[in-house]
Amino acid sequence: MKKTKLIYEGKAKKLHETEDPDLLVVEFKDDMASLDGRKKGVIKNKGIVNSKISTYIFNFLDSYHIPSHFEKSLSDREILVKRLEMVPIEVIVRNIATGSLCDKYGCKEGDSLQYPIIEFYLKNDKLNDPMMNEYHAAAFGLATPEEMRTIVRFATKVNAILKSFFIRRKVRLVDFKLEFGRFKGQLYLGDEISPDTCRFWDLETGEQLDKDRFRKDMGRVEEAYQEMLRRVLNL
């Protein structure tokens, strides 16, 4: 499938149109940004790691009947995906209290949550991605109540599937972000699933194996990403 036109370039990914109007090419970059883009860096081969991990996970989820935009891998850092009409909502699923959750609600860092927490954030840089809920989604015309119920069902199922998957890889799935979009009247999981969008802690040592190493200047970011790739692929 030939790339025809670059239609989006973000912090970590480029999107290209193809000859098929229903399909896009996602190109994973090595660039890394945090603090709304105020902190920047390059992590060698991050794009390759994220492309391969996302490919593996989307295929794995497909085997559990979770529909995603993923079609096939094209190269080390490119995947072919369905062209979704994105729902402008970030869905966060949390199993362990850390990060902004603890700042905001005063819960103890590292505590296992009695029940998983699902949060919704409006994707809007200018408004600083405010937290929202299913009633805002309906009132502002972002997603129907039925779509929000589907999103919650998928998010809950993805969490259950991936929690066990990562335990087998000796990794705790602390929290992660999902995005969804519409394609021919149906909802699909979009975006990526990678150390950029998940928090992974080593099951035994608690070592952080994700983007937090970059956010917190902990060093050995590249090594952590490579380690996560090895674990996902079971090498």
Add this chain to the structure above:
Amino acid sequence: MKKTKLIYEGKAKKLHETEDPDLLVVEFKDDMASLDGRKKGVIKNKGIVNSKISTYIFNFLDSYHIPSHFEKSLSDREILVKRLEMVPIEVIVRNIATGSLCDKYGCKEGDSLQYPIIEFYLKNDKLNDPMMNEYHAAAFGLATPEEMRTIVRFATKVNAILKSFFIRRKVRLVDFKLEFGRFKGQLYLGDEISPDTCRFWDLETGEQLDKDRFRKDMGRVEEAYQEMLRRVLNL
């Protein structure tokens, strides 16, 4: 019913124990505060207005089978209520976009919402009452999923009932706050329903007839509260 012990004094209300461990006396004060208590004032007879409006509304809601803590009126500014174990969540119901909703989501001031918005805030001054949802409620042990569903059902019903009630009084119910609590294993509506906890706009002129007059230094606060009392009582 004799008051025995003052157990709580807030910005706008005092709570007293009585000889019956299941019952409290709520005393409505004339004191007014906003901006987390940084702005203070006294509105003459506000306590009387809020006591009488709450009494009327709780009775009215009771006729629609919405259970509340209200037992009976004791004096101009005192009501007898069930002693609830409060759920530490503020429930906001919005019909028209205004105030913090517009700041946060960039919607247009004064727009009617296509569907009512229900929002939940953790009652915690130290954490600045962060927005939350039913998953936080379950994970932090604040309320069970079933209780949250009951709260949504009550809030939706109260909104439908009061929207029509106030239209007949030539008032738009813009938004309002509810609080709930447990009593002998059941959920009850608690707190108050008054111009302190609702936004009321005159149906024809759009004039604000609520606490926003105090928040925004618009003047004629006492007159607005008296006008709302007249309208509620249909005088």
